[in-house]
Amino acid sequence: MADSDCFDTGSKILTVAEALTLIAAQFHSVAEPEQLPLAGALGRVLAADVVSGLDLPPFDNAAMDGYAVRADDLGRALPVAGTLFAGGTPVAAPPPGTAMRILTGASVPGGLDVVVMQEEVRVEGTLVHLPAGLSPGTNVRRRGEDVKAGQVALPVGRRLRPQDIGLAAALGLDTLTVCRPLRVALFSTGDEVTAPGQALAPGGIYDANRPLLSALLLHLGCTVTDLGILADDEDVIRAALAGAAPGHDLILTSGGVSAGEADHVKAAVMTLGGLDLWKLALKPGKPLALGHVGRTAFAGLPGNPVAMLVSFLVLVRPLIDLLSGAVPTPIPFLTAPAGFAHAKKAGRREYLRVTIGPDGVAHADPAEGAAMLARLTRADALAELGEEVTAVKPGDPVRVLPLGMLGA
């Protein structure tokens, strides 16, 4: 939900950090909890902490197939008192001076503190010859070493990833309390924008942004209503937005947010709520419109597809996190040596399409066009050049944001 006050920044050019601060101040969670089976919870946001009801692992167990012994008995040849299988009922330790054959995952009897891998022993008749020098605890997975009973295993606000679902299952949970999905209405704008499958008129282009945005939103666990393409007509746009607002938490549009004349989106949103047009110190992704239609949040992204993707990842993703009850997480980055030279303005953040070579070097796309979608499909990552950077030389370390880690 957006506050009713709009955040007029006048003609100031906002840094990304300033924009994110304004977003955090103006938008609030609309989260409502619901209970879901684990299988349906991927991508959803946890509505409550998951507190572990048990230790993980639940009992001391073997990490390897081999022989469970006392550390004091190492370096000797011992008789084998029996075999312990995974899933077998835990048994008491055999007397000192004996070994137990043990398989991975089997409960280690209390008192035995080393599992010697079977590759490291020599079996001769009924005796197993053990190496010396292993420290107590070797190859024993201790009860509770991963998670302790009573500990928060998964925190509220976590957007659930496959490994989170796996952990919940390991804790014995078959359902999770998650936030209901954010309901997002999607429009493209512009008379030139044509739905794929239709004939392309002279001057027309196919609508790449809606399917691209829709896919990005699905990755974030949103429910997407695709409401098509809005013609450049203020009345039509106003009616469509007014109709979409009540059933949605966020309306997203692309196109029509720069200084152009055919900007009916702005006028329509203004009459239905409030809107601010931001100019950001960000390339690509300079223009961004944010506001509300009634009580529904509104974000208007730039029309150029690559600019739209960058705006989405840098600004709309955190907005979606806020609205959906997720704890916003910084975009993960890695550092790679630059395989390129690049000069830039101080004070602006830039994202360049890069491929990562087999040697780990980041090679920038020599073209920088914000409309070049095919070139984006050939990139592995975006290099993030911060506000303070004025030049990149080959070999300089640069931040790279792997597109796959961003759901793109």
Ligand SMILES: Nc1nc2c(c(=O)[nH]1)N[C@H]1C(S)=C(S)[C@@H](COP(=O)(O)OP(=O)(O)OC[C@H]3O[C@@H](n4cnc5c(N)ncnc54)[C@H](O)[C@@H]3O)O[C@H]1N2
């Ligand atoms: N005089 C100025 N002109 C422009 C400025 C500026 O500051 N002053 N900013 C430029 C930048 S940067 C960008 S980005 C674009 C943003 O423009 P809009 O958001 O108003 O978008 P449109 O003009 O409607 O479209 C831009 C471009 O993208 C194509 N487009 C639009 N929708 C789609 C879609 N659904 N699928 C594929 N492509 C789409 C559209 O045809 C245009 O080519 O403004 C610059 N101009």
Ligand code: MOO
């Ligand atoms: O900065 Mo506009 O957002 O391409 O290319």
